[in-house]
Amino acid sequence: MKKLIFTLYLLALLIPAFAQFSGDDTKTLGDRAFKNKDYYEAAYYYKKAATGMNLTDDKAIPFQSSPKAEKSRKDDDKAYISYQLADSYRLYENYIEAEPWYARVLNEGYESKYPLARLWHGVCLRATQHFDDAIKELQQFTSSYKGESRYLEIANKEIANCNFAKQQYQYPVLVDAAKKQSNWNSDGSDYSVIKKDGNYWFTSSRFAKDDKKHINRIYSAGNGTTKPQIIIFNNDKDSNISELEYGTPSLNPGGNRMYFTRWYKEGSKITHAIYVADWVNNAWSTPKKLNANVNAEGFNTIQPFVTADGKQLYYVSNKPGGQGGDDVWVSDLSSDGNPINSRNLGAAINTEFNEQGPYFDIKNQRLVYSSKGFLGLGGYDLFESWNKNGKWTTPKNMGYPVNSAKDDLYYMPDDEKGEKFFISSDRESDCCLNILEAYNKQYIFSGIVTDCDNQKPLANVKVTFIDSLSKEVLKEITTDASARYAFNVTTRRPYNLKLEKKGYFTKVVPVPSSGNMRGDTLFNPDICLQAFEVDKPIVIQNVLYDFDKATLRPESKTLLNGLVAIMNDNPKIRVELAAHTDSKGSDAYNMKLSQERAKACVDYIISKGISNSRIYAKGYGETRPIAPNTLKNGKDNPAGRQLNRRTEFKVVKIEE
Template identity: 40%
Template structure:
């Protein structure tokens, strides 16, 4: 009986193993089908089930690569294949948290059949904000990987991104950011917000929802069943109302849709009557998109019409339109011929609602990788866009560049918190008059799969000061004060002072600024400051400046200018006074002065004329040595011909005090200065 029972147990165990093997095959086979169809979410679920059916001992999944040892076969080989596919499925679905876990195991196999695993493990670590660990993996990959392909070409950029992110960790953020509350981020992906007015936004969403029906029409049971046959997650345009980063009552915008197409990522013309919208389909994982135009008649949007070949080139993608606030330019992203690589940024000059021929924004903006979602402030000439082709925090990062569609400055990463280790895209301003004060972005930083809408607000930092009249010590009403960025060589703002004489500018942290104060018939003055001191405070008060009044051709005495007795040699204490003249001339680069010297009445006319000329020349030579152009300086010795006090008393006795006053050095303005409020000189 014992033998019979044992025999049945052996047979039963064999059946169980056979069924279990069949389940493993079925799970993996199903997962492979989803994977090949690019449904990576479903693939991950089935690869995970297949993985749970293996009976693998812990020591079997430890690193095995030893000299002379061949790769595993059988169950262990299948197990590693499923781990590899599971890691890739999570990554391709942007679930970097789970992908990191499985890539860590895959890298631990040290299996030469998976030479790219280290790179993708680094990508997942970087996407999860673990920059130091990611940097280690990228450096390992760079040393060990021998193939010449896209990954080997990309890894230096990934290394640079990790190094940049580590360096950026201690920098003061320029913005605050918070996920938009209400029901904007409710279900599916929510992104590409467009501000219609201060209380209304339009955005793209893939939430499961039925399209709007005519007023009074109810959705039938048959219609509901029909809708459930296809995917309920179709992208369309929605609006929501609210304020203070809280928007409720999201509703689908009544824009005619075409079956089988998603639509969204739109731009609204300045007058609110033209809507440029992206429409796309996805077949076999390949996206095909184009830009359409819908016009508003009354309260209704008309059927969107596809734009012509100057925007949409057959067989290529065009998407993410943006209209400038002045209506002069249409910007968009496209992989059309003539670009640098993947999607580039392009622009058209608008003729009403009709765009002209598309022009590539050039290598100053575009790279061989992705450039998407342009935003342009026409008043300040600043372009904001997202790219993964430049050194940043990882994924798509926001960059800004200054230009006028003719030339562009080198794009600058906009830093944290606008950028994150994941994708950050679709910048839009809350107020077009102050485009970088507040607005919205889209990011998947808090989501496994999808973009969400975030509200942003620039951190307000203030630099202020007081301008006085040097003679009266009263506030200098009517003076103008200009703030300049000395690194970007750009005028930021100019204000005219009121009766208080105080100025106040909103500034960014960690920037170098120049403040220029000026008024008609006053010497201009400038101060420089670094706003880095604002990292822990909200405001700073610059030193009080006083402006000195002058009249053309009217001499101004320089006190405490001394020379060696009977000579033209300047004493050291005199140089300190002349340094103030150097500062004045640097702050007033358009004026020319005469530097003059005078003597008392002791000595002959010839001697005093020669001595005073030499002393005036000594002053001029010193100014030249400090970098002042000789073309702005004239040396003139007047000897004893222009006394300002009696050299002798009425009783003909010597007047030491008078002679002391006559032994003087002066300067006078020979030509009137030109306003320097647009002066771009750097610090």
């Protein structure tokens, strides 16, 4: 049984219940438990065998080779126990304990006998967030492994997961997630929270007094302030079954019918199915198994979720007709709450790997569920997809810290806006799921676009919100008369705004990470766009030179950086950079000086990465004054001369 579905055996198998065996028996008992997929029990016996061989005391001491056959067999036995113990830990997802045992197998030179050891060692390193080390191990595995292609596919997928996880940890989503500090979490697994009319229910494998052992049961937590109470169902026992357990509840809109997973052992077979019980006379009735539309004979069906209108039941099953493994399915419900059909959600949602824990927001047509089949941080990750016109969008990873390098499942909002929600994760545990509270910290980034010349609001500007790392366009709007734009910021990744309007220079600006925040909105200072016309000069104010020289002053370079930005943001424009002088000096001298000054500007702009094919220098000397150099009475006009000593640029061509 997989830990992630219900974590059945981890706490049900208590060490005091194990009988005492001699050292010679422990390997055999471990092999038997491993064959039966009781990995927790297998790890217990293999660990006893390792202790008997002194492996737990000398992990750092390499095996000593010997020509004697007897010693060789002992070394082989040690390697076998180490590998089996590592596999047992990994298969119940205790990666911390598994990692050093795989390392031991590799360090002692047994990779040829256990060629998958390096693959699983890399997986353990990924799960414990040692991403760079994991990538090295996995790459070494892919370069040397000559076996089945499916293991190479696993390794390549894990490498992709590591790279994705590294970026997610560097740029997390704007969510705070932490283990809920209350009596909801216990020494067992706690998971799958639901909320109805202000009250909560969840699943827990804590010690149950009535059963006198750790066992999965559904608990009611009232409004969240009371001690969780176990849910008792009427007359729910059969003499032919054992280890009866319940989990993953869901309630109909009226709150008087509970759908849940019920599983039990009948002989050596464990059966999972979805059942219902009704609230009658202040008690829950005897559970009844849903019909064959949901529960296919011989297959497992688990994790029900009833939509808010009570018309559909989402669930997980490995029955025929899916994409492979556990898939998400949906059934329409009749007026009395019984399934009348069943359909697989298809290849857009399901993969050849396992999917788990569906939640569907009927208002927004949003599905949240867990999968191992898509790019993620490792293990089960939570994904979201929207149903648009009957088609599901590509599932989107919900990112770190909603997801982690371990397993993350069972999304459930705590309020209508989704500002607080619950998830279940084993990120803080070696064995078990915990209930985590998560708070959405995303905000709205908003501002106004104006005309640089008159400072008036500018309508009909196309504003694009762009992920500056991936260059992905996240959203695009066109301003109305208010000239306001607004975008949701959901992660700590860097973003850009691109603003475009015909007759104006396009502008690309970074989205600030802090500033004037009011409530959940970050207000950006007004952004202005500069209008232009082809062949119409625009003065670059205060570009200064040393007297009688073409040497640019440092402050002039700062001003020219603005033109560099314009040319970067508008890659199709071709520009003339012009310099002008006043009338002091000869015509020839002024023409030469202005050309040298224009060239100095162009040389600087080219040095900032602008192609020399997009800009050229032109000196006009004193031939194009925009103000009188002298007054009508013949006196000098300093103000006019200042205006004439100018630097301009103009767009001479726009490439199609």
